[in-house]
Amino acid sequence: xxxxxxxxxxxxxxxxxxxxxxxxxxxxxxxxxxxxxxxxxxxxxxxxxxxxxxxxxxxxxxxxxxxxxxxxxxxxxxxxxxxxxxxxxxxxxxxxxxxxxxxxxxxxxxxxxxxxxxxxxxxxxxxxxxxxxxxxxxxxxxxxxxxxxxxxxxxxxxxxxxxxxxxxxxxxxxxxxxxxxxxxxxxxxxxxxxxxxxxxxxxxxxxxxxxxxxxxxxxxxxxxxxxxxxxxxxxxxxxxxxxxxxxxxxxxxxxxxxxxxxxxxxxxxxxxxxxxxxxxxxxxxxxxxxxx
Numbered sequence: 001x002x003x004x005x006x007x008x009x010x011x012x013x014x015x016x017x018x019x020x021x022x023x024x025x026x027x028x029x030x031x032x033x034x035x036x037x038x039x040x041x042x043x044x045x046x047x048x049x050x051x052x053x054x055x056x057x058x059x060x061x062x063x064x065x066x067x068x069x070x071x072x073x074x075x076x077x078x079x080x081x082x083x084x085x086x087x088x089x090x091x092x093x094x095x096x097x098x099x100x101x102x103x104x105x106x107x108x109x110x111x112x113x114x115x116x117x118x119x120x121x122x123x124x125x126x127x128x129x130x131x132x133x134x135x136x137x138x139x140x141x142x143x144x145x146x147x148x149x150x151x152x153x154x155x156x157x158x159x160x161x162x163x164x165x166x167x168x169x170x171x172x173x174x175x176x177x178x179x180x181x182x183x184x185x186x187x188x189x190x191x192x193x194x195x196x197x198x199x200x201x202x203x204x205x206x207x208x209x210x211x212x213x214x215x216x217x218x219x220x221x222x223x224x225x226x227x228x229x230x231x232x233x234x235x236x237x238x239x240x241x242x243x244x245x246x247x248x249x250x251x252x253x254x255x256x257x258x259x260x261x262x263x264x265x266x267x268x269x270x271x272x273x274x275x276x277x278x279x280x281x282x283x284x285x286x287x288x289x290x291x292x
Contacts, residue, residue, distance in 0.1 A: 003075070005039045006068045008032050012048065013065045016055045066137055066155060070273040073139035091120050091277050096127040096141040099197045099224065101264065102244040105162070106145070109288050113281050120277050129197070129222075136267055143268040143278050147199050157274070158265040159282050162290035166200055166260040167242045167252040171234040176253065183256045188213035191236040193227050194220040200260050204239050207258055 012021040012032070022032040040047050047061035057065060110122060125141070133149060133156055135141050149158050168182045176182050176190065188208065194217035198204065208215050219236060221227050228247040230236045241262065242252050266285050268274040274282075 001039060001042055005035050006071055008035045009039060009047065009064065010068050010072060012036060013057055013061065013068075016048070016057075069138055070155070070269055073269065074273045076139065091275070092123060093120060093142045093275065093277060093281075094123045094125055094140075096125050096131060096135060096144040098127050098132070098144070098146050099129075099222070100147060100195070100199060100241065100244065101145050102224065102241075102246045104246060105243045105264075105290060109285065109290075112288070113284050116284060117277060117280060120281075133267070136269060142275055143266060143281070146265050146267050147262045148265055149267065155270055156267055157270040157282075158267045159285055161264045161266055161285060161288075163261050163263045164241045164243050165254065166204065166239055166258060166262070168237060168255050169228075169231050169240045169245055169250050169252050170237040171232055172249050172251050174234055174237065176237065177251050179253060181256055182253050184208060184211045184213050184258070187237065187255065188215060191219075192217045193230050193236040193238040195224070195227050195238055195240060196220055196222040197224065198240070199262065200239075203260055204258075207260075211257070 008021065008025050008027070011024040012018065015021050015024070018029050018033055018036075022029040025032055027035075036047065043060065043064065045060045046058050047064055049056050049058060110124075114120065114122065127135070127144065127146075131140075132144060132146055133153055136144055137155060146158075149156065168176065168187060170176050170190075174190075176186060179186070184207070192215045194215075195201070205215070217236075219230060221230075224240075224244065225247070227238055227240075228245065228250060231238055232247040232249040239255070239258070240252070245252060266282055268278050268282065
């Protein structure tokens with residue numbers, strides 16, 4: 001197996017078309033076909049079902065694609081690291097952030113990380129709905145801040161950072177702000193904002209329904225800033241992670257019987273596939289004081 005075969009196969013896996021894969025690879029179609037055949041012979045099985053326009057990767061093909069993406073990303077990291085060192089440029093790292101994660105708990109950490117890694121430039125990018133582990137493995141992001149993983153994945157290293165509770169959020173002068181712990185039945189008597197991006201949306205709804213508290217939100221939003229502006233101005237209340245309030249004037253209170261917590265993680269590809277700077281950031285995160 002050589003690097004050209006890996007590159008050819010990644011183009012084929014992406015297009016599922018030998019002609020287009022050959023064009024992207026800069027070789028003739030017969031050359032690409034022979035390279036893929038030699039790779040299949042070496043690996044002991046077919047990588048793609050050849051069925052005209054309905055070609056698709058085999059199970060082996062999907063596994064090889066995941067590993068080939070890691071190799072390709074590692075090679076890109078090596079090239080970029082080398083160029084940065086030779087030319088004295090900064091290492092630019094893309095970190096995806098889930099939309100439900102607010103910056104309050106992370107601003108101090110990233111400020112510290114940048115002070116320890118002067119050659120690093122961080123680009124924090126919002127994750128689209130459904131993005132996460134797959135985009136880490138594909139190399140779209142060097143790492144991601146996530147509210148946990150959807151399921152354990154041996155190819156992804158997820159460093160636990162801290163846990164936080166789901167709590168009632170309301171304006172500081174809201175009547176519920178005067179309570180140390182808010183009963184569910186009290187929440188049901190106030191206008192409510194629905195956070196569409198909340199990963200606990202179903203569990204929160206079930207919590208209210210189990211206690212005969214029917215919530216009928218007249219305002220729903222996926223963007224956290226819209227939700228928080230409504231809450232801060234006293235127009236409504238919502239349930240959100242305790243560290244997520246970024247708009248001034250919002251306070252959080254625990255809710256009776258609402259025992260939902262999430263564990264935020266710093267996720268990247270496992271082992272040497274991650275850039276050395278990402279591994280350095282992960283080491284700094286392990287010793288950081290995440291109290292907020």
